Amino acid sequence: MSIPSAAENRKRGRILVVDDDAALGDTLVDELGNDGFEVVYIRDPREAEKRLGEDFAALVTDLRMPGLDGLALLARSRATAPDRPVIVMTAFSAIETAIESIRQGAYHYLTKPFKVDELVLFLDRALAEARLRDEAGALRQALSRSHAIETIIGQNGSMREVCSLVLRVADAATPVLIHGETGSGKDLVARALHQKSRRAPYPLVTVNCAAVPEPLLESELFGHVRGAFTGATTTRAGLLDEARGGTLFLDEIGEMPLGLQAKLLHVLERGVVRPVGANKEHAIDVRIVAATHRDLRKQVALGTFREDLLFRLDVIRLEVPPLRERREDLAELVGHLFALARKRHPGSPVERFSREAFERLAAHSWPGNVRELANLLERLVLVGTSAEIGVGDLPASILEESQDGPSFSGRVLSLEELNRSYARWALGRCEGRKGTTAERLDIDRKTLGRLLGD
Numbered sequence: 322m323s324i325p326s327a328a329e330n331r332k333r334g335r336i337l338v339v340d341d342d343a344a345l346g347d348t349l350v351d352e353l354g355n356d357g358f359e360v361v362y363i364r365d366p367r368e369a370e371k372r373l374g375e376d377f378a379a380l381v382t383d384l385r386m387p388g389l390d391g392l393a394l395l396a397r398s399r400a401t402a403p404d405r406p407v408i409v410m411t412a413f414s415a416i417e418t419a420i421e422s423i424r425q426g427a428y429h430y431l432t433k434p435f436k437v438d439e440l441v442l443f444l445d446r447a448l449a450e451a452r453l454r455d456e457a458g459a460l461r462q463a464l465s466r467s468h469a470i471e472t473i474i475g476q477n478g479s480m481r482e483v484c485s486l487v488l489r490v491a492d493a494a495t496p497v498l499i500h501g502e503t504g505s506g507k508d509l510v511a512r513a514l515h516q517k518s519r520r521a522p523y524p525l526v527t528v529n530c531a532a533v534p535e536p537l538l539e540s541e542l543f544g545h546v547r548g549a550f551t552g553a554t555t556t557r558a559g560l561l562d563e564a565r566g567g568t569l570f571l572d573e574i575g576e577m578p579l580g581l582q583a584k585l586l587h588v589l590e591r592g593v594v595r596p597v598g599a600n601k602e603h604a605i606d607v608r609i610v611a612a613t614h615r616d617l618r619k620q621v622a623l624g625t626f627r628e629d630l631l632f633r634l635d636v637i638r639l640e641v642p643p644l645r646e647r648r649e650d651l652a653e654l655v656g657h658l659f660a661l662a663r664k665r666h667p668g669s670p671v672e673r674f675s676r677e678a679f680e681r682l683a684a685h686s687w688p689g690n691v692r693e694l695a696n697l698l699e700r701l702v703l704v705g706t707s708a709e710i711g712v713g714d715l716p717a718s719i720l721e722e723s724q725d726g727p728s729f730s731g732r733v734l735s736l737e738e739l740n741r742s743y744a745r746w747a748l749g750r751c752e753g754r755k756g757t758t759a760e761r762l763d764i765d766r767k768t769l770g771r772l773l774g775d
Contacts, residue, residue, distance in 0.1 A: 334378030400558035406447035477647035501641030504692030523567030531576035549598025575615035671705035744772035
């Protein structure tokens, strides 16, 4: 058996040790160094906090220290490098706090006094698991990256232009604005943009600005420090920090409150983030990709969207065409999504469409776009009772659709009556989904409810 050289031993990792007990710190420097680790020992936890951005493979910290305790240092480390393992050291009397550290993400805790061999054992385990996670993540990214554009199905000219532009701008640091109707596949374009970029090995983090309540969205994006508001019992990194090195996809950016738009503009202009309740900013490296189905220029005119933020976001715009404008892709999309649905439900007897049923699909205007198509195929496969889907298996919204829209006869209607009639017709086209109907009509749900007489 060959004996590893000193240089090979030094590959075990660079470790940051933080403890106000200088005697213990010196002991760990010596003994961990003899075991092949490169050890940086810092007695002052405040000084250690400043160096958490460095490339340390692991953090070993005491729990009870003056100025900044181990739990706070754990939170700062996880905000800076979420995958970096943290091992805490504690006296027997602080065992409950040590257990709390595990709940907050520490890898393990050791009760003083302990043998350094025990610490080495857990360091080796933690670093080995971290390497496996990195390798698995890199493999997933490589596989997904190689098929990113290929997952966007179709030969429609507008869709091919979107794919071409994705390839041209993928590695730029410039923000990207993706515009398209609800359900048209904006999220798929954002994923392709990330996976074709140099940022692919790092996270793609998605947040739907319309789905998170306004009071929580700021904390969700920017993070918060302990005590920033009622219920903030621990420091928490925001999604901007979680996306560090990668891409933050802000879906439905048009729904973001004006106050948060100002903070996002600050991030885009200066590249820094200030968590809720924090006194200091910290640098962030993340690419912003935003998407919306709304006309943001119209929202600027209405005062609901900041013009300066729109200028920052709308440098590169990707227009995703609605499904009704890419009918030549319908057969390929149906085939792909139908196969996926059958794979998810292998017990289904459904195998094919009748010619008449497919013709009805081809004639439909698909107001919900690809998402509506995918949901329909999922339902047909799941509830189907025979090998072939016939016209009678299709929903009423497709069978009863009139391509010319609602028709009127008799007396001339007032505009208010016309609006109410059109709203009821649109609700039927959207299968009774009021949220979707309001989006398609470009009105809020309260206005739709008034038109429907709710």
